[in-house]
Amino acid sequence: xxxxxxxxxxxxxxxxxxxxxxxxxxxxxxxxxxxxxxxxxxxxxxxxxxxxxxxxxxxxxxxxxxxxxxxxxxxxxxxxxxxxxxxxxxxxxxxxxxxxxxxxxxxxxxxxxxxxxxxxxxxxxxxxxxxxxxxxxxxxxxxxxxxxxxxxxxxxxxxxxxxxxxxxxxxxxxxxxx
Amino acid sequence: xxxxxxxxxxxxxxxxxxxxxxxxxxxxxxxxxxxxxxxxxxxxxxxxxxxxxxxxxxxxxxxxxxxxxxxxxxxxxxxxxxxxxxxxxxxxxxxxxxxxxxxxxxxxxxxxxxxxxxxxxxxxxxxxxxxxxxxxxxxxxxxxxxxxxxxxxxxxxxxxxxxxxxxxxxxxxxxxxx
Numbered sequence: 001x002x003x004x005x006x007x008x009x010x011x012x013x014x015x016x017x018x019x020x021x022x023x024x025x026x027x028x029x030x031x032x033x034x035x036x037x038x039x040x041x042x043x044x045x046x047x048x049x050x051x052x053x054x055x056x057x058x059x060x061x062x063x064x065x066x067x068x069x070x071x072x073x074x075x076x077x078x079x080x081x082x083x084x085x086x087x088x089x090x091x092x093x094x095x096x097x098x099x100x101x102x103x104x105x106x107x108x109x110x111x112x113x114x115x116x117x118x119x120x121x122x123x124x125x126x127x128x129x130x131x132x133x134x135x136x137x138x139x140x141x142x143x144x145x146x147x148x149x150x151x152x153x154x155x156x157x158x159x160x161x162x163x164x165x166x167x168x169x170x171x172x173x174x175x176x177x178x
Numbered sequence: 179x180x181x182x183x184x185x186x187x188x189x190x191x192x193x194x195x196x197x198x199x200x201x202x203x204x205x206x207x208x209x210x211x212x213x214x215x216x217x218x219x220x221x222x223x224x225x226x227x228x229x230x231x232x233x234x235x236x237x238x239x240x241x242x243x244x245x246x247x248x249x250x251x252x253x254x255x256x257x258x259x260x261x262x263x264x265x266x267x268x269x270x271x272x273x274x275x276x277x278x279x280x281x282x283x284x285x286x287x288x289x290x291x292x293x294x295x296x297x298x299x300x301x302x303x304x305x306x307x308x309x310x311x312x313x314x315x316x317x318x319x320x321x322x323x324x325x326x327x328x329x330x331x332x333x334x335x336x337x338x339x340x341x342x343x344x345x346x347x348x349x350x351x352x353x354x355x356x
Contacts (some may be wrong), residue, residue, distance in 0.1 A: 042220030043276065052275065065271045080271045083263055093243045093258045097230065098221065 003079035006145035025114035041098030179256035203292035219276030252320040276311035
């Protein structure tokens, strides 16, 4: 499945949420999410721009693989997501297969539906607020997502192609250097 | 979870099944099973005596990791089994992570319960009939399994520590050489 996704940093969470509702968006739900990312035993995921993670969202668990990003502005990429009954066994299995834990990203995600888009307002521990617009399957038109974000009052310069994992690891690097 | 398991080749399937029932065993169910085994991207599973497989048993799917065998007579080893909703996505994910398909083992498995043991009578495509006695969890006493097999009329010399995968690969080697 191709995951077509665009993201931007936001400072004005309340205003953006009002814009979503004003544009006809519907609030769906809010979950606490815990994503643990793994390093491959013999491949450098930073260089290949891939990711493997275990996500716990509310009471649900998923194993997710993400392929390299396909364009420079959006986060469009191949995604395979597998639903699991538990978090512990897959974590233990990955460890035994030589996949090492890199970092855990925790956030509170509020979900909205607007036309064909899934919109998330994320409050990421240690990083702040972001908006994500996502479209699963269908035709690959990244500019649609950029337009959707602009329609909600987001500026192009606020868009962010780096993942939360990358942003958190960069922040740690900066902290290390200070 | 420790998987404590012993296996033997049988020629007299009907007699063994009668022995199981005579000893108080109950017939549970029969399934067709398809196991696809994968090679690790950077570790030689043949040398480390590990295995990773996707099993489809009837209409259910599992991802299973098996650690190295812990003794010389039984197939006791660490096992982690994860239930999946589908077979396709995990197969594609393993492929993208560099795990290559090695072989597929197909068999018809009849399951019996006898005391604390799970007993399987397997008809393995290309290999013939086998009996497996298994105990999950509990104390690690491999001799119990050997005694259980002997109690059903199986001789020690008919016991087989090699996996079906190993037996099939060895058979292919032999065929190649002829």
